[in-house]
Amino acid sequence: MPGASQIFVGFRALGYYSNHVPLQVRYHQKHQEHYVITCVGKAFHTYNCSKLGIVSVSDSHPDTITCMAVDAYLVFTGCRNVIRAFERGRQVKHTYEGHQKDVHLLLPFSNHLISVDVDSVVKIWDIQSEELYLEMTFDNRTFEISALMHPSSYLNKILLGSRQGSMQLWNIRTNKLLHTFDGWGSPITVVEQAPAVDVVAVGTESGQIVVHNIKFDETVMKLYQDWGPITAIGFRTDGPPVMATGSTVGHIALWDLEERRLLAQMREAHGTAVTGLKFLPSEPMMITSAADNSIKEWVLDQSDGSGRLLRMRCGHRAPPNRIRFHGNNGQNILSAGQDSTLQSFSTVHDRHNKNLGQASMKRQQAKKKGIKNDEHKLPSIMDFASETTRQSDWDSIVCCHRGHKVASTWNYQKCTMGKHKLEHDRWKTQSDMGVEALAVTITSCGNFCVVAQSSGHVDVYNIQSGIYRGSYGSPKAHNTSVRGVAVDGLNQVTVTGAADCMLKFWKFKSKQLLHTLELDSPVSQMVLHRESNMLAVACDDFTVVVVDMETRRVVRRFSGHQNRITDMTFSPDARWLVTSSMDCTVRTWDLPTGSLLDCFLLDAACTSLTMSPTGDFLATAHVDDVGIYLWSNATLYSHVSLRPLPSTYQPLTIVMPGTRAPSDDEEEEDIAEPESANEIPAFKSPDQISAELITLSLLPDSRWKSLTNLELIKKRNKPKEPPKVPKAAPFFLPTIPGLEIKFAPEEEGPKEPSSKIINLSSLQPQSEFQRLLQGCMDKPDYDTVRNKLRDLGPSAVDMEIRSLAPEGGGSVELMEEFLKFLHHVFTTRQDFELAQAWTGLFLKVHGRVITTEPLLQQQAQQLLNTQESTWQHLQEKFNQSICLINYLKSATL
Template structure:
């Protein structure tokens, strides 16, 4: 197995919070915290309500999750016609197979799980054994299940709501219909247990909410909301008699149950239908989710009993159209979506995500009208340019909008729209007639100037601080056609503008004079400049890419391979790679020095925008119809990758988009981490694997073995000039000498010291040293590993003394000396600890050289050791000479 891409591997997906699947809440007794679970496609996220931080991400499911449910132990999910039990919020532990249609409802019921599919099959599962306990079949024509709930204190009973408006109470133990309630005249959309026994809240598609007493089959009270069908119902359990209902319009209604009237409306709580709503037990908190990719926590602490927004986690509600890395650290990504919002996503932690707001022609009027019915909303951002150099001084982001002449400024530090909206006087009266739009933008590297290109061919320069117009390129127009790209070099000396007719024009930045122009072979679709290398990437309408050196104004590279329109371009930080995304659903990496394609991979959906991190560690992409921002990790930073040129007819392989779980490439099999083209390349080899080819060192400090031969010289050099004198200790009662004059008796102290020195213990005669004992044991077992371990623990002085004790005069023997030579021979044959073996052997020969020459019984051992040493060094010397010759050749060839 190999990766579809040699360079990039999926890392994680950003910007996913929730979708149309209702949320689920759980209470953890040990943590004493509430958790909320939201669905994000094939996985689900688990957030703690206290900080709304993500604490777990489940493993991907085979298909998109369609239902969520949870009990104290498992999180139950349905994907297609399969039901799963996920343990520890991550691992899929159990699978329940039996449905033939897609599952629509799940309900944990004590030790059982109830599941319902679209064909009307209801199955009761035993959670532990995964066996079917009961199966019921309902006719969708007469009773299509649309809601499932378990009434409190109703043992073994469940309440089913139908699309036809009726209710049925079933006993799942006896498999009997207990009671059938008459139809409400409208489909049942939600059923929820109230805080009172026997009373259930029933939400209907016509907006009615009915509190019904099941025991008496009597309606307690009716409510009706004015904003569409009821999608979910919840009750506060913190002592306030209040019911909360959600609607398809995104509004939340609060109902006063004591006075049986509407309390208030929380308008525009979400931009789309509220799919999940839950009041936390015994707390004044409410959690809501919707299909607008947001999760909100509300707190009931207002003076009138209403709720306010406490915490928020959200992403784009519509697919992003443009992404760019912001800053030089590569930790923030600017993303502009089709929902007209500009957001910043963090690659390190979701808590650093920012929302810069939604584009509006009039911000104050938009706030008064509300975001949902905002008439001043601007079209989505199409292109943006940002520079962080003056972010703390003034607006530093410039953005163009779809079919709009107005170019907006944004402030990253204050997370809001800027105070300037650039539009030239010439366009204010003629904009409606000619439909002139801003098509290209760029900001200078100093952050002071912004350039805007228009579909009329004009290119205007503005001051980002004051918002004043600072000139126009060309006498009347820069081009006679639409401006498709505009770029400023890193030194504010040149400006390059690209027209749709294929003409590149080079301008002087200061006086705006035309320096020259270059005609391309086809029409230009967009451009991208790498400021450090002055290389301009030009995407043409014939699906090819040209690299233009703006200093020499010449085409230096041409790349062809895409089969559809190129959607975006990006450079690596050092300018050696150009990465292009196309509507043919491929992403290709081109090597500029060699002028070749080095990597390509295909995707299910075409990439609409790509951007490479300034640090080179991530590639970010956005895709058609997808609200996520995807990160791809650069494998070349942590592993050796062979980037060989790919053939012209290379077919890219399909790659899966990253999931919300951080991918760990180390979890792959070792064979999967090696590409097919890298099988003949270098691999990591342990010291045991290279024993037949090279030698390995011990990696011990040089102070442990390098100075063994000179240890006697070092001792002489470090010897003190005078021996240390022991201070005389004065006794408590000073002895005196008898006489006319009192004198202290000092001689007794010297006598005690001499007596103590005479009692120093001497080693016993005939006992082998520690090293000799290890050598004898190693000779018997034919393994000298303990001897080497003993040597590595000793210091230089200890090694010197132990080797000296091997002589027969110092308590050793000829056998022990032969054992030591066998030990050195074994180490040389193993090709490990090469420097230690030679250091110990040199010291041994220096100390016992004269003695060895007079002992013929050791000559055979010495000759065998000499041949082994010569063979080991000859092999290493040949490799060294070969490497030195190769280096000398390469040095002479490059001079």
């Protein structure tokens, strides 16, 4: 809902790559490149197969996508009971509505599209006209459709597989059942066309793969996979007769079809069921996807016939527990997931993402046995701290794990787990039942880390060597579990917070207790802003207190959350404190005034949040969501009036951002192919791209800058001596003054006797400009007037504007019409600088006449209002551009 938050605006989501919907591969004839399309929930991504780089992100759907299909020009998606066809990989071109239930199978068929819903209703659509061509209904009790395929070289025919195990071959042109295949006693999960004509591969739920000839209804061979149901089937087309099958446990089997045996196994190719498996035509390349949020590209060049991993794009398989920005540039986010992995996501481009691996006590053995079979796998990371000061020299990240007393180190540069496991020797002699590391921090120098444990011990270690350097308190810092620890920026003071409602301040080096501060409730967690020495402490009573490390006193107390506080973060200047809670709200508190500035609701509770060191983004992680959401700080690029919210404020729900930014500046490739060259229109530059923009005339500055100072310029350029008359003047034809050379017509006919009474207006007849302006009174045509005035030089413009007054041969009506003309020019926002110059000259010359005429005063007031609103709009654009340029300059320094 727009307006739910004054400060934060949804930007985009990170860490999404695939889900349970099978991937699709298409070939672009113009680019001569293959593209892979994967589903990420409410949108789909398009990647090029050469580098697995993202090409485009589709527009968002109202709900999650249930199925996808592609042809040479369009991408088809099924969302609920509506089918959409996308062109250029992102824009909806066609919509097909008519199903009563959710669509789960799609098949493009020449100029038609075949769709099947969960009630086994088959509909055939005309792709271009969106009209329904044919409808077939099946009974789920006798034939529940589970697979759909078009056999190669079979005209107007489709093959349907069912949950009952049988198959049917239909002619969709005549709507006739041609043949029924009895099946093999198990539900059919997938049907795939083999490279040989008339041969298809059928995967069953029992793990049996049947290679069947549908022309003669004969089984060519039967293979059996021990890993459960068949989830995907693919065939190599580059030479070797190899078939690949996917399983529900993430393994891939490669079968030699000539010898009818298992050729190789690719175990643990994915963490979950392999849902998408495609071979690139005439290449030994295989692309797979699964619900573990990963895309993998394999090249089959091993000696045993198996494949090796060539490229990969992966995110978390389980939701993140903790996220933090890493570094001072605000471009990398460290994320610790419930899958025990630590990953780094880039806010700039996916190519900069890093996967630091899975936490394990014995990393070498885990590599040999496989990640799934790792007996020494550590639990998920609950808290971590990172520092970039010495990350090029040694480990720069320290993590503590759920229910585990050992803290692990990680190396960001090498993208791997460190060699040190931080554990005190006391646990070798004492009982360590139930002891776990709860909080950790790294000093700003990058040499030491402090680990707080549930037993009340707070230990200091050297990160480079992993050697123990002392503990706080004797024998313990607290009598209860320590839930938060922080060290100031100068390594002078260490503060610890525990469940005994105590905050204790210690000397970092001598471990001496300096001060004890008692709070009203047990400490839940702590966050320190080192530049300002402000410490935010979340308590179990859902309140947040801010402690000044210098005076060691509580300076602010915030209350308003209705459930447990999950995370906190400071803005870079320490003016704001952003907190999240299990009540699904995110609140922004103003520290100088101690008031609530912003509050909004989310569909899912935020489990962790962090703010960029540059202040441009707020990143959030949510319950049961594997992605990381970025929210842009609107106060950096627009004026936001921040006022304290009342205590009775009811927050509104904000819409979660999609995987594509609202104004994506990444260079997207055009992946649509025009059907014919005649469809490409010739480019024509418009006069004005948008009504919101302001267009200049592009005339030289001398044509409009000197209008108001023309008298001074003429006086300054007056010759010192009078011009000398030549002795013999040459013959010339009389011309009309102006920019264009026009000869004066000769006067014909007898001259009428003139009156002795002189009419001043007759001495100066109406010019062409005045006649055009006079004609606008009956039929407004201000564009012609503007074009005429554009063609005149500065002196001619000055003369025309001066002649509008009654004493110059004009009239009040002409002056009023000229003000209406200026109002029209400001309204259309064209020739903006010329309109300003014309207005200035008109007011300078005729200011006295305007003050005496009520009609002119009314028109001048309307012109003033229009000019002010136009200039205010232009000034906002200037301020926004200047702010963005200054930010980019500061970000790149």
